[in-house]
Amino acid sequence: MGKYSKKIISEKNLSLKEILRLFIEISGEDSAKKAKVNKYFADNFLTWMIYKWRIEILGNMNVSGQFTIRTWASGYEKISSFREFEIIKDEKILAKASTVFVIVNTKGKKLSAIPKIVTDFYLVLNERNFEDFPRFKAKGKILNEISHEVLKEEIDNNHHVNNFYYIEWILKALPKSYKKEKIKEINITYMKEILYPNTLKITAFEGENRLYFSIKSEDYNARAFLSFYN
Structure with a gap:
């Protein structure tokens, strides 16, 4: 089907x-x-x-x-x-x-x-888990900021960083007070590919019932947000 x-x-x-x-x-x-x-x-x-x-x-x-x-x-x-x-x-x-x-x-x-x-x-099934993707900006009060040197093992067959590593970086940038919180939802928007070698800055911003993140090299590469169960 x-x-x-x-x-x-x-x-x-x-x-x-x-x-x-x-x-x-x-x-x-x-x-x-x-x-x-x-x-x-x-x-x-x-x-x-x-x-x-x-x-x-x-x-x-x-x-x-x-x-x-x-x-x-x-x-x-x-x-x-x-x-x-x-x-x-x-x-x-x-x-x-x-x-x-x-x-x-x-x-x-x-x-x-x-x-x-x-x-x-590709057979299309008109069944969507979500009807939309929230629009958001990664900004606000800075809660944490880390840097990361892109590793060769993070590069995929398209010669840029594999998508699942972004989550690893985001979780490393979580403020200490959120480390034990249960994550409910994550949204990621990829704006520009990340190549090797590269130095990244991952910043966590305070939001209402969520945390926003930006991932930047010389360019603005991606933004994300995490929401949590109360």
Whole structure:
């Protein structure tokens, strides 16, 4: 029915970084089955890139044992492609996410419209985990600030930092008073890729019932916010 699922066995709790890694991994597996689309992308110097994430944690992520992760394409809009994700254990959804992908021409570094071959080969299910992505700015009273030297192992096959490392940096920048808080939701917007070598500044800002974050090198690379359970 258009949903791609996979059973996974884990021996430990899932961190936010691991959740995002699994979402990216299963998305890549689903796309790998689309041989004609992949050939078209290779022939035309195109690649998928993530623009936005919205992730909500609904249950205890102590998922030791077997659980299921699934994903599906949920729609297209001009240059944006929407995809959904869920982690399920014992018929309960523990985490869900929506993301926006864009297509980039690797030669010109320009965004590309969604080609017809994509809409032909990806079955769309009109089921969205979230109907929108909040608009926000990362600003306010600075609560913490850290620096980070980009590591070679953080670089992916597209020669920029893999998306799930951003969460690791954000959690490192959490003020001490928030370290034990239970995270409810995370939103990330990627504005500009991060390359190696690079020095980053990750800043945490105080917000109403949430924390905002900016990730900057010489450019403004990404912004995010975390909200917490009371």
